[in-house]
Amino acid sequence: MKISVIGLGYLGAVHAASMAQLGHSVVGVDIDPRKVAALAAGRSPFYEPGLDELLAEVGATGRLTVSTDPAAVAGAQVHFVCVGTPQADDSNAADLTYVDAAVRGLLPRLAPGDLVVGKSTVPVGTAERLAGMVAAAQPEAALAWNPEFLREGFAVKDTLHPDRIVYGVPDGAAGERAVAQLDEVYAAPLAEHTPRIVADYPTAELVKVAANSFLATKISFINAMAELCEVAGADVTLLADAIGYDARIGRRFLNAGLGFGGGCLPKDIRAFMARAGELGADPAVAFLAEVDDINNRRRARMVELATEVLGGSVAGKRIAVLGASFKPDSDDVRDSPALEVAARLGAAGATVTVTDPRAIENARARHPELHYEPDLDVTVTCADAVLVLTEWREFRELDPERVGRLVAGRVVLDGRNALDRTAWQAAGWTYRALGRR
Numbered sequence: 001m002k003i004s005v006i007g008l009g010y011l012g013a014v015h016a017a018s019m020a021q022l023g024h025s026v027v028g029v030d031i032d033p034r035k036v037a038a039l040a041a042g043r044s045p046f047y048e049p050g051l052d053e054l055l056a057e058v059g060a061t062g063r064l065t066v067s068t069d070p071a072a073v074a075g076a077q078v079h080f081v082c083v084g085t086p087q088a089d090d091s092n093a094a095d096l097t098y099v100d101a102a103v104r105g106l107l108p109r110l111a112p113g114d115l116v117v118g119k120s121t122v123p124v125g126t127a128e129r130l131a132g133m134v135a136a137a138q139p140e141a142a143l144a145w146n147p148e149f150l151r152e153g154f155a156v157k158d159t160l161h162p163d164r165i166v167y168g169v170p171d172g173a174a175g176e177r178a179v180a181q182l183d184e185v186y187a188a189p190l191a192e193h194t195p196r197i198v199a200d201y202p203t204a205e206l207v208k209v210a211a212n213s214f215l216a217t218k219i220s221f222i223n224a225m226a227e228l229c230e231v232a233g234a235d236v237t238l239l240a241d242a243i244g245y246d247a248r249i250g251r252r253f254l255n256a257g258l259g260f261g262g263g264c265l266p267k268d269i270r271a272f273m274a275r276a277g278e279l280g281a282d283p284a285v286a287f288l289a290e291v292d293d294i295n296n297r298r299r300a301r302m303v304e305l306a307t308e309v310l311g312g313s314v315a316g317k318r319i320a321v322l323g324a325s326f327k328p329d330s331d332d333v334r335d336s337p338a339l340e341v342a343a344r345l346g347a348a349g350a351t352v353t354v355t356d357p358r359a360i361e362n363a364r365a366r367h368p369e370l371h372y373e374p375d376l377d378v379t380v381t382c383a384d385a386v387l388v389l390t391e392w393r394e395f396r397e398l399d400p401e402r403v404g405r406l407v408a409g410r411v412v413l414d415g416r417n418a419l420d421r422t423a424w425q426a427a428g429w430t431y432r433a434l435g436r437r
């Protein structure tokens with residue numbers, strides 16, 4: 001099948017390469033010439049485990065081409081829209097400028113029988129509106145909504161072997177045809193018995209934001225328990241283990257710490273609240289405001305904890321921050337809790353040095369005022385405190401004795417409850433973490 005993918009960011013680049021891997025002939029289009037140049041050279045424009053290898057594999061087949069020219073989509077029958085839907089500058093709502101522009105760019109190129117497939121995360125009601133634009137331009141083309149659930153760090157695996165596939169399609173013959181086209185696109189994962197849910201547009205759109213809202217709520221729930229544990233002298237990691245054994249609750253996504261960040265969960269719950277407000281249903285998701293607040297309080301609490309262990313002020317103190325990305329195995333620093341804590345400590349007068357295995361370049365672009373150091377040993381040398389804020393494996397496996405010989409003071413703050421507390425304490429470190437005594 002001939003497929004186009006519009007938008008080659010964290011979602012689209014992986015989707016384009018994966019569709020080529022499934023045997024389709026794919027053209028990817030992005031307005032960012034830097035991303036297109038990297039992909040044309042067979043390199044990922046960002047860090048995502050396994051993507052360079054996948055690009056090398058599909059590069060050899062010649063099934064993936066990329067372009068900055070919107071006209072390059074001509075001849076494709078299925079067009080995936082994978083552009084960004086960031087939080088608007090002046091509100092909590094999603095900025096749909098890019099989605100609208102991408103679809104408008106497709107309209108003059110649509111042929112009878114073409115299918116436009118939205119993958120971006122959008123407010124409910126968007127698909128219906130875009131379907132109207134498609135029908136007006138090419139009555140024999142259709143639109144489907146096919147939300148994406150991949151996680152950064154596991155994006156290749158999640159795309160090739162998803163948990164489930166959701167189609168939002170119109171009623172009648174157009175819907176049946178859209179389902180058949182999407183089944184052809186996803187023939188390989190469907191052959192692995194991946195559950196497939198066929199729904200109407202609003203349900204498909206809501207599935208995506210409902211899933212992210214649930215995940216955000218689960219994280220904020222355990223972080224609310226962490227707040228309680230802090231005042232009651234309890235331990236949130238043991239609490240999470242104990243409640244997580246109940247299969248109805250489950251241990252996954254119950255890791256207390258600095259909370260959620262990234263280009264998805266924070267902006268998606270805010271956009272959901274904004275859209276519910278427009279629909280007159282604000283009370284239904286009012287709880288998400290608390291989910292957001294709990295999440296933001298964790299960042300503030302980490303700054304407070306650092307201030308406390310450093311004697312009431314961080315001014316003039318040397319702080320080593322381990323981690324800048326919003327999660328391990330990603331170079332993405334969008335709404336990164338680690339980077340925000342680093343920036344706040346810097347603003348409070350600390351000399352902050354940040355290290356990260358992959359995200360230094362992106363972090364520097366956002367917070368040029370901080371010091372960055374690729375070498376971990378140099379980062380911690382003479383530090384008054386070490387803050388582990390993103391749980392990269394190389395940080396989790398640090399030898400506390402060795403690091404202890406480099407620092408000025410053996411004070412460690414574990415922002416992700418990721419370190420072996422006993423080992424760090426045995427090496428003479430003052431160990432502090434969120435939600436633990």
Ligand SMILES: NC(=O)c1ccc[n+]([C@@H]2O[C@H](COP(=O)([O-])OP(=O)(O)OC[C@H]3O[C@@H](n4cnc5c(N)ncnc54)[C@H](O)[C@@H]3O)[C@@H](O)[C@H]2O)c1
Nearest residue numbers: 007008009010011030031032083084085098102120121148
């Ligand atoms: N990142 C994820 O893990 C993930 C997972 C599931 C869903 N999503 C959703 O997917 C969408 C994209 O997210 P992302 O993280 O890939 O964003 P991103 O910012 O990494 O990528 C978006 C890309 O779209 C390009 N673009 C913008 N306008 C364009 C146009 N008119 N034509 C062609 N390209 C254009 C940009 O240059 C950019 O490269 C968002 O709605 C997001 O919520 C993201």
Ligand SMILES: O=c1ccn([C@@H]2O[C@H](COP(=O)(O)OP(=O)(O)O[C@H]3O[C@H](CO)[C@@H](O)[C@H](O)[C@H]3O)[C@@H](O)[C@H]2O)c(=O)[nH]1
Nearest residue numbers: 148149150151152219253254255259260261262264326327
């Ligand atoms: O127990 C946990 C699990 C995660 N996090 C944090 O939550 C954030 C998000 O993590 P994760 O969901 O793994 O990363 P994303 O790549 O942002 O993926 C989410 O957002 C994507 C974009 O919508 C969806 O496709 C995915 O299904 C959804 O998991 C990160 O800052 C994590 O550190 C926690 O604090 N505790």
